[in-house]
Each structure stands twice: as structure tokens, then as C-alpha cells.
Amino acid sequence: MNLNRKVTLLFVALAASILIALVIISLYAFRSFALNSSTAHVKTAAEIVRVHLTEAMINGTINKREQFLERLMEVQGLSMARVIRSPLVSQQFGEGLQREMVADRIETQVLQDGQPRFSIIDEIGEPVFRGTIPYIASSRGTPNCLQCHRVQEGDVLGAVTIELLLSGLRKHAMTSVIGIMITVAVFSLLAITLARRLVLPVGDTATEIGEVVQRALKGQFKARVTQRTTDDVGMIAAHVNRLLEYLDHGLSSIVERVAQLTGRMPSGIDNQLETTIDMVNSLADAATFKITIEEDETKAEIYERFGQLLTKRFGICEYSLYETRDTGHLQVIKINGDENQNCLWCNPQILIRSEHCRARRAGHVVDGLTQEHICAAFVADAQGGEVRQHYCVPIIQSGVVGAVVQLVTTQTIAPCLALQVPYILMFIREMAPVLEAKRLTETLRESSLQDVMTGLHNRRFLEEYVETLVATAKRRHTVLAILLLDLDYFKMVNDTHGHDAGDAVLKGVAELLKQNVRSSDLVIRFGGEEFLILLPDTNGEMAVKVAEKIRLAVEQYKFRIAGGELKKTISVGVALFPEDSETFWQTLKYADVALYRAKETGRNRVLRFAPEMWHDENDGY
Template sequence: MNLNRKITALFSAVAVGILVMLVAISLYAFRSYSIASSTAHVRTAAEMVRVHLTEAMIHGVIDKREQFLDRLMEVQGLRAARVLRSTHVNEQFGAGMAREMEPDEVEKQVLADGHARYLLENELGDAVFRGTIPFAASARGRPNCLQCHRVSEGTVLGAVTIELSLQELKRSALFTVAVIIVTVALFSLLAIFAVRRLIMPVGDTAQAVERAVQRALRGDFKGRVEKRTDDEIGKIATETNSLLGFLDEGLSRITQRVTQLTGRTPQHDENQLEATIDMVNSLADAAGFKQAIEEDESKTEIYDRFSGVLLERFDVREFSIYEAEGSKQLQPIAVDGVQGAPCRWCDPQILVRSDMCRARRTGHAVNGLIEPGICYAFHPPAEGGARRHYCVPIIQSGTVGSVIQLVVAEERAPALVEQAPYIHVYLREMAPVLEAKRLTETLRDSSLRDAMTGLNNRRFLEEYMDTLVASARRRRIPLAVLVLDLDYFKVVNDSYGHDAGDAVLKALAGVLKRTVRASDMVIRFGGEEFLIVLQEADAEAALKVAENIRSAVEQMRVQVAGAVLQKTISIGLSMFPDDSDTFWQAIKFADVALYRAKENGRNQVVRFTPDMWSGQGESY
């Protein structure tokens, strides 16, 4: 029920209530008035009868009293009038006339106690008021009743019963009440009509505001409220329209800007307000995500945090994160949230032939959600039902640095299509951070690596030495330190130039890397001097490795302009912590052994012994 109907119903109920109370009060008033009026008439008629009977007795015409009663009956509204004699009168004067019949129960009570009684009765639909008035003997006044009647003072001599018809009075009362009802009803209708004229603009404006608000809750702020009056209600309509217009314009501008940021196109049938709120929340969450990953130390931590976003915020449980290695390889970073897991959703050939990956090759998103089968490299396992995928490349320095692959069951593809723009926001925030981390790692790696040979440099050793030593002590494993130096390397530079010298150093670096394990450290210590740290190797094993290196270098042939060079190498060996409690001292001891090898004729391996040390306890 709207406001207009409620107000109309309220005023109608009030009017009906007033009408009902007015009728009830009127009927009660008329009844009370009728009873009071009838009582007065009955008392007057009874007094007239008493006076007539007294006068008739005085004048000796008491036997003519019946004629008086007959004439009295001609009074309009008087239905009956009769005289009752008490037993005292009958005993003194004898029985009365036939009309002075035996009293009924009410009349007997009046004759007995001398109190008047009045009754309102309904006889055959006619309202009748009956009153029985007693006549008491009294010596006061004229005539003196005790002169004729031998009774004591106050004795009831008789009574008069008068019956009045109230039918005419009743009709008059009902007519009057009817006139009142009609008058009040007409006035009420006029009042209700006037109220509706005043209230209707309020109700109509309220309904219009309600409809506009309902549209606004659905994201549509184009609803307007018609201005019906020039008072406060009209002002409400005007201000409401201004507010809706402001919100509509503001939401449109916000939606336009947010759409530019997210790339998501609003749908005509969706709640624009809720969609905009979702997009703004996504932008805020993505900004928080970017702030968090900017403080991460490595790209691995960033990928791990993004995996958490896919799992927790977007409920994507199946996905792969690939990182490009060189121009032809892809490395799986995380698969289904597991770091370092093997390739699962694609042909493993993409790991060695990255051009098979459509996103890697084109640098564009591959939407297998809408176009299944667009990428031939997508090979999900047969178990688990049909799958669809969405692959997004992350561009770094103009090339694809990473590929994010999202995989969902076929029935969830439409939901992921809706989520894709929000995921793009995270990827857009993540891309520059990944690029910065990549550049930082590249710079860091270049500062720790020898540019010509590709080996780690002395700075790398200085930075990681504490970690290396702590690990060796914790695991209680020995470290073998080899210091190597090419024999007569200066002759190569002097005779063939520095380009030939560089070629020899590069070839030597290759031999050293091939001869030792991946866990061992090969370092260009400076010039033609190299250092190798063998982990978990005792002295005997270390000597064997050193000898293999010496032999491999001796067999090495380096083609330079106009000549083939063959070089030898001298190697000094010491053990940590057997030979020294400090790692740098162990390096010094290996260097001492190297010089002993040089002194002994070069092209040999020399193990450090305490008698070689002449530093008088000096530390390196």
C-alpha cells in the first residue's frame, strides 16, 4: 500500500470512527433526553390526575372520574392511564370502579413503599415509557387529606400508572441522527478529498523517489522525479534530481576511467555501481599487491605471491608460470601453485622450443576460453575432464619475459572470462616490478661475473665466502682450494696480441668448467690466475681433480691467427680447515704451493705442506 492510500485509509478510518462515536453519543443523548422528558410528562400527568381526583372528592363528583381518564387518553402519545386504590381506601370507601383493577407487581411495590417507578418497555416494536406515581396522605397543604381519610401521615392512598408511546420521539431521534450522519459523512468526504489533494503530491513524489532509488541501487542513476508543487515537496524532487544527475555523471566518469585502467568493458545488463566498485576494489588490491612485491627480494618471491593471488582471490587452482631463458627456452617457475613443478598443461617441447608457445611467439594474450584449440601446444592430461586455457605474456625490455597460463574446467570458462580483466590489472602491476628485479639481478650477476670468461669473479668469492665457510663448518665437510696460473701467459700477449690471450683464457675457462662438478666454484681470480673451490673433497680426491685439470689444459689447443697455441698450467692445492682455520689463509697456502710448482719447473700440481710457509705466522 502506497503513501496516498495509507493516508486516505487513515483519514477514512478516523472519519468512520468519529461518525460511529457521534452516532453512539447522539443515540445515548436522545435516549437520556427521552427518558428524562417522559419522566417529567408522566409526573405531570399523574399530578393532574391526583388534582382532579382530589377536586372530584371535594365537589362530590368522584364517581365521574372515569370520564376524566377517558378524556386524558386523547392526549397525543398517551397510551394508558389508570388509577390504583390502596387497601386503606377500599376499606374506608368500598371497592372502586372496574378500571381500578388489581395492581401488577410493580404497582404493588409502589403501593407498598411509596416510591415511584419508571420502566422503558418494548411492546410489539413500540417503545413505551411507563411510570407509576404514588399518592401519599398528608396533613400539609390544602385540602388536608386526613380530613377525609382515616389514615396516618404518609400512608399511600393510591397510585397512577401512565404509559407514554415514544415511537414518534424515536422516529424524530432517528431522523435527526440520520441527518447528523449524512452531514458528518459529507463533511468527512470533503475533508478526505481536500487532504488527498494536499497529500497526493507528497505520496506521488515519495513513490517517484522510491523508484529512482531502486534504479540507483541497480546502478542506474538516470531516473528522475517529477516536480509537482512549488513547496518543500517540489524542492525535494528538484534536489533529488540534482543528486541523481551528479551521481550519474560521477559514476560515468569513474567507470570510464576505471575501464581504461582495467580494460574491462561494462555490460548493459549489469549493475554499473557494483561493477565499478568491484573494479575499484581490484585496482586497490592490485596497488597493495604491487607495493608488496616491490619489497620482495627476488622474482621467485613475486611469482609465489602472484600464485597466492590466483589461488585465494580468483580461485584459479590450475595454472602455470613460465619464464623465458634466452631466446629458445622456457623454464616452469610454478605449476598449480607448486614451485619448480614439471610442465603439466603444455607440450614439454615448449621448454626447449619456446616458439611452440603461441603467447611466447606472438607476445599477445591467447584466449583459449573463447577459442578452444587456438594453441596447439596446450595438451592437458586426459583425466579430470575437458579444460580451457588463457595465456598472457609479460613483456620485459620489449620481449616476452614470462608467460602466465590459467587453466579451468570447461564449465568455468565464462567465469574466468569475467575475471580476466582483473587478473590483467595484477599482471600490469607485476610486469615493471619483474623487469626491475630482472635488471637488478642482471646487474648483480654482471658485478659478480667475469665478462670475458663467464666465470664468477673475486667479488663473488668475497660476497659468498662467509656462507660457504659457515655451510662447510655446519656440515663438517672439507673444502679443497686450488689456485691455478697459466705458464708463460705473458708470452702469448707479447707474441700474438691480447686477442690471442683472451682466446686462450676463454678456452681455459671452458676446460675448467667441464672438468669440475656443478657444485664446485670456478673463479677468475685475476689476469691469468684462477681459483677453484671443491666442496666435500678430501686431499686425495682434490689432487686427482687437479691432475685432471693439468692434463686437460696440456692437451688443449687454441687456434689463433696464423698459429695453434698449446699451454700448460701450474696448480697449488691446500685444504680447509686441515691446513688453516681461516679460508683466506687457506687461499694463501694454495698460492704458496702454486709458486713452489712454478719454482719446480711448472706444469705440475703441488700440495701445500707446512714447511713451505715462511710467513712467520702472518695471515693473508
């Protein structure tokens, strides 16, 4: 119910209430007036009858009182007048006229107690006011009742009953009440009409404001409120219109700017306000996401966080993350949130020949949601069931595709994914520079932890990695074998054949070491011609075998140098952590002691550390 109807109903209710109250008051007033007036008339008529009867008795014309009563009945409104004698008068003067002889119940009560009685009775559907007035004997006044009647002071001599017709009064009362009702109704209608003329603009303006606000809540700010008056209501309408215009202009500007950032312009059927709020919130969330991943240590953490974002925020459980390696090949990072899977939604050939990946080759978005079969490498039925569609986004780093994000969905929910894509792209755009920074950081870090000439890890790497290595061994209760290796008479190579030949020998030794250990083992150039090999989960016997294998491989290898070939030998010292010592660096010293003893006892040999090798002169190691 709008304001106009409420106000109209309020005024109608007030007018009806006033009208009903006036009718009730008028009817009550007329009734009271009729009773009082009838009572006065009856008393007056009764007094006239009493006076006439008294005068008739004094003048000796009492026998003509019947004619008097008949003439009295001709008075307008009177319907009956009769006189009732009391038993005291009948005893003194005998029975009177017929109409004076019969007393009804009310008259009998009046004769007994001398109190007048008044009442309204209904005679043949017409209201009649009846009054019965007693005649009281009194010695006061003229004439003196006790002079003629043998009664006591205050005795009842008789009663006069007068009946008045009330139809005329009732008709007059109804006419008056109807007149009042008509007058009040007319004035009420005039008041309601005037009030509506004053209130209608308020109600209509309020209704329109409500409608435009509802439209505004749906993102529509083009509607305007009609300015009907120049008063405060009109000013409110004008202010609302200016506000809507300001919001429309401001929101349109915000939408354009946000659309530039998100790549999505709201359609005509979108709620412009909700869509803008959603996009702004997404921009804020993307900025927060960027701040969060900037604090992550590695790219792996960033990919993990992005995968959780796809699953928890966007409900995408099927996706692939690929990264471009330095060789140009693609490497699987995640498939459906799992790090230990091969290609699922793409032909595995893309890992060998990355140009088979259209996103990697073209360097722009591949929209398989709107263009089916756009990429020949996509496997739409990899898991059976409903055929899948894809949306691939390349992440550009340093001008080339550094990674590829592949979103996978069924045809049924592909339209939902299409709506989410602009928001996902915001997070990808925020993630791209952070991945690039992490890649550069990892490259710099790897270069600082790598020996430039041999490509092996350097001593700095050992210093950073040793705590992790030791903690792993302690947690798993395993043995870590330490092999310290040193080329025999390496200084002669540099002195005889030059430093180029020495570098070639070191590179060759590095390759031999890598070829003769496991992928989980660590080979480190410890300094100069010294190398360090760490063998996790390896006991003393196996460590010695590995060391002997390496010694033999070096002994049999022919190093190619300028002007010919060269053969070299190597000495190895072996120690075990934590068998030989509870600390890693002390164990390393024991390996060095074993290496020194191997050098001292003839070189080109492998020696396992024994406690007797340690003596006071080794404290300098």
C-alpha cells in the same frame, strides 16, 4: 502498500472512527434525553392525576374519575394510566374501581416504601416507559391530606402508574442519528477527497522516487521523477532529477575512463554502478598488488604472488607461466602453481623453439576462448577429461616478450574466465614494469658479481653468498671443502707472451675448472691467477681427488695462444669447514697455507691442510 493507499486508509479509518464515536454519543444522548423526558412527562401526568383526584374528592365528583382517566389516555404518547389505592385508604373508604384494586409487583413495592419506580419495558415489540409515582400523605399545603384521611404524616395513600410509548422518540432518535451519520460521512468524503488531492502528489512523487532509486541501484540513471507541483514536493522531484542527471553523467565519465584502463566496457545488461565499483576496486587492488611486488626481492617471489592471486582471487588453478631467457628460449616458471614441472598445456617444443608459441612470436594476446585451435602448440587434452581452452598474455619487456601468462579453463566455465580476463590483465599490466625492473636489477647484480673475462663468480659474490653457504652447511651438518688454486709461474706468461696470452690461459683454466666440478659446486675467480672452488657435502678424501683431477687436467691441457700452444701447471691447497676451523674465513686461510706449502715444495701439486703447516709466520695470511 504505497504512501497514497496508506494515507487514504488512515483518513478512512479516522472518518470511520469519528462516525462510530458520534453514533455512540448520539445514541447515548438520545437515550438519556428520552429517559429524562419520559420521567418528567410521567411525573407531570401523575401530578395531574393526583390534583384531579384531590379536587374531585373535595368537589364530590370522585365517582367520575374513570372518565377523567379515559380522557387522559387520549393524550398522545400515553398508553396507560391507572390509580392504585393503599390498604389504608381502602380501610377508610372501601374498595375503589376495578383498575384501582389490582396492584402488580412494582406497585406493591412503591406502596410499601413510598419510592417511585421507573423502567423501560417491551410490549409486543414496542418499547414503553413506565413510571409508578406514590401519593404521600402530608399536612402541608392545601388541601391538608390529614383532614380527610385517617393516616399519619408520610403514609402512602396510593400510587399512579403511567406508561408512555417510546416508539416516536426512538424513530426521532434514529432519524437524527442517520442524519448525523450522513452529514459526517459527506464531510468525511469531502475531507478525504481534499486530503487526497493534497497528498496524492506527495505519494506519487515518493513512489516514483522509490522506483528511480531502485533503478539507480541497478545502475540505471536515465529515469526521471515527474514534477507535479511547484511546492516543496515539486522541488524535491526537481532536485532528485538533477542528482540523477549528475550521477548519470559522472558515472558515464568514470566508466569511460575505467574502461580505458581495464579494456572492458560494461554491456547494456550489466549493472553499471556495481560494474564500475567492481572495476574501481580492482584497479585499487591492482595498484596495491604493484606496491606489494615492488617490495619483493626476486622475480620468483613476484611469480609466486601472481600465481596465488590467480588461484585465490580468480579461482584459476590451471595456468602456465613462461619466461624468456637471454638465449631467446622459453623457460617454465610455474605450471598449475608447481615450479618443478615441464610443459603441460603446451607442446614441449616451445622450450627449444620459442617461435612455436604464438603469444611469444606475435607479441599480442592469443584468445583461445573465442577462437579454438588458434595456437597449434596448445595441448587441449593434456590431462584428459573435458577439453580445455586457453588465453595467453605476453608480457612485454624492453620491447620484446619477456614472459607469457597462459590461463587454462574448461569449455564449461570459459565464459566466466572471459569476464575475469579484463581484471586479470590489469594485474598483469601492473606486474610487467615491476618484472622488467627486477630483471634489470638482477642483470646488473649478476654483472657486478661476475668476472667479466672468465664469466666466473667474483670475490664480491663470495662475500655475499658465504653466509648462506655456511648456514646451509651448519644446518645440514655437512662438510664444505675449500680448494684454493694458483697457476704456476703465471707472471712469466704475461712477461714472455703478453697479456693477451695470459688472458687466454685464464679463460682456458676457467673452462677446465667448470668442466671438472659438479653443477652444485661454486667456481670463483679469487683474484689475478687465483681461483677458489667450494665443494658442498664433500669430505677431505673426495676433495683431494677433485683437486688432483683438476691439477692433472690443467697439466695435460694445451692452451692456444697467438703463435702456438702453451702448457701450464697449477697448485692447489685444500681445507675443510668446519673440520679445520669453526669459521669460514679461517678455513680459507688454512687452504691458503696449504697452497703456499704446495708452491714452496715444488708446485704442480695438491696439498691437504694439516695443523703442523700453521705456525707464527702464517699470521699475516
